[in-house]
Amino acid sequence: MADGTFLPYGTPPTPVPLKAPDDWSPYRNRIEFEVWYRDPRAMAHNIIANPNYKDEIDYVPFREYDASDDTRRWKDFMSRDWAWQQADTISQDPETHGSALVPIILGSDKTTVFVGTGNNEYYPLYALIGNVRNNVQRAHHDALVIIGFLAIPKTDRSHSKDDSFRIFRRQLFHSSLSAILSSLKPVMTTYEVVRCGDGHFRRIIYSLGPYIADYEEQLVLSCVVKHWCPQCIAVCTNLDGGGIYRTREFTDFLINELHADVLWDEFGLIGDLIPFTNDFPRADIHELLLFDLLHQLIKVAFKDHLVDWVAKYLKAVHGTKWSEEIMSDIDHRVAAVASFSGLRRFPQGRDFKQWTGDDSKALMKVFLPAIEGHVPQDMVRAFRALLEFCYLVRRNVITEDTLIQIQDALRRFHHYRKIFDTVIPTFSLPRQHSMAHYVDMIRLFGAPNRLCSSITESKHIKAVKEPWQWSSRHNALGQMLVTNQRLDKLAASRVDFDA
Structure with missing residues (x-):
């Protein structure tokens, strides 16, 4: 990785080494999985500095009201309560007071490029910043950017349902996300000065925003057992009975105080997993899970x-x-x-x-x-x-x-x-x-129509399926990354020419 872009095709990727559990018999030795990614901090810089968005970005949270009857309205992301609460937290620190909040919204979804081939699955990771207004995203501009391809660990049929393999696969997912987002961690507590699309320089503080995922992936993200709700502790046999919302503090307390079997049976929690959000400040995975229309x-x-x-x-x-x-x-x-x-x-x-x-x-x-x-x-x-x-x-x-x-x-x-x-x-x-x-x-x-898995589904076509079709189909991932890199450079050059 260099300068926020994918490495040229042919350059070896940086693998993420994780040791498999000792009782995972097919893979007792250390194995490596390749996780291709680009710097999300550089991605945020590019979007903030894009002059095409200079009139479509909100740098401060606000509350919007209807002029006719003075009732509250929810539309763009920065008009919502979560952004307001994050800004309040940032303003309480004298070192970060007055900084602009830039939420990093993530989304991931496995996709299949062609049924007739053997290795046909890819696991793209997308990101956008919450400051860009809804109309830009709905217009399918380049506000949503692919920032990586996650690993898809597989094993033979006899071990595919093994508990150790499942735990390893889920923890690999969280460890990969933590490594990809590591460049953002220093600037979540200390501001950096960034040039914006309107030509002004602003102090920026980043924060992990909501995560776009379907139910199966929400379970992996929240470390919750299947058939339970990843957002509240309603009992799986009576979800409509309701329950209080899960929080990071409450989950940590339960894991420290209760046995793993009790966590699984009574609270639907997998105590052996550590969410990637635990590595970052002001991040609670249970709060950040989104609706999925x-x-x-x-x-x-x-x-x-x-x-x-x-x-x-x-x-x-x-x-x-x-x-x-x-x-x-x-x-x-x-x-x-x-x-x-x-x-x-x-x-x-x-x-x-x-x-x-x-x-x-x-x-x-x-x-x-x-x-x-x-x-x-x-x-x-x-x-x-x-x-x-x-x-x-x-x-x-x-x-x-x-x-x-x-x-x-x-x-x-x-x-x-x-x-x-x-x-x-x-x-x-x-x-x-x-x-x-x-x-x-x-x-x-705010309005769910922008923060929905439909935007990542539509992005699959341009970022994954079309680059795969243009590749030689042999070791296609590296070629797909180069295609995405060149498409991004062409889009950036159009912005420069227009300016």
Whole structure:
């Protein structure tokens, strides 16, 4: 690594050596995993100094109110309570008082470039700064930057479910993140002077911001057991019963006082793991986990849960043969939707194998009238409440009235979904439970439509899949890094030419 850019192709990467556990029999000796990365501090410098963003960056937190009725609004990241709280903490130190806060927002998501090859998985790590406004990010500018490729340790089938291997794999993830972000640690407590895109020099203090991840990755980040909530201590068998929020201090206290088995069974914690946020000041991984509209609501709560539950309900009530007739009629209704701007058509109905996020979003618009008359009214009302919740939280600007409507839609959804008890005996589902935290997270981090895994999914195309297609497919990672490096240099040169 040099000057915040990837090393040229052919230069050996700097490996991250970690010793495997002694009881992990296939790998008793020291092994090394290559983690390619660029300096996140240099990445932040480049974005802050970009003159294209000079009018689209907020250097201080603020609170936004509606001019008509003086109610609070949540939109851009720096208008949110979390940024305000961080700035208050920084201002209490005389050495950092008056410095501008620059939150580093991270996101990671495994992606598959091609199913037909053997080594087809990559684990990109993305970063952006929270100062850039939402409209820039939604316009798919280069505010979101790939800063590394994480290692994907694998073993043979006989040891893939071994507890030692799982612990090692998760700790490697945290150790890699800690090493990648290590250059930021000194400037989290001592300011540095940085030239900004408007030509002014400002004192900057960095902080780890929220982390964009789906539920499975949130479990790895928070060191929480599967089926538990990574944000609160609600019991996994009754998530809807609620529970206090997890905190770094509370988690450390439990780990120091309780046995590992008690932590696992009663609190859903894995005491053998150390989160990467413990290496940095003012960072609490339980607080920094974000909402995920794409996976929590659109792909899972709507498509994987309610849509599939309708088919199971019809089969349980009407039998296999008649339920297939009803589902066929539902598909005919979906296919018969008239052409309209912004409305996607499904000529073969909804019964296709490979679903994308766009498919689920399009089906949300036409599925409600398609099931009318075939299912009880409470099922229709449950769909309506969920759809209202989804569309409300996807707004660009969230107001106090919107938060009230979100809470009302969630209450109605919990009430009407009870009709599915005949099909699904329990509703202790982590992704549906996460909906209960949306109002609090909106107050902390603002409108969810920018801080969602959909932005990392869309970035996969430009940063991973297209560079892989342009490579020779043999040892492609180094070639992909060079491609990303050159694309970044071309983008930087365009900014210089415009200036």
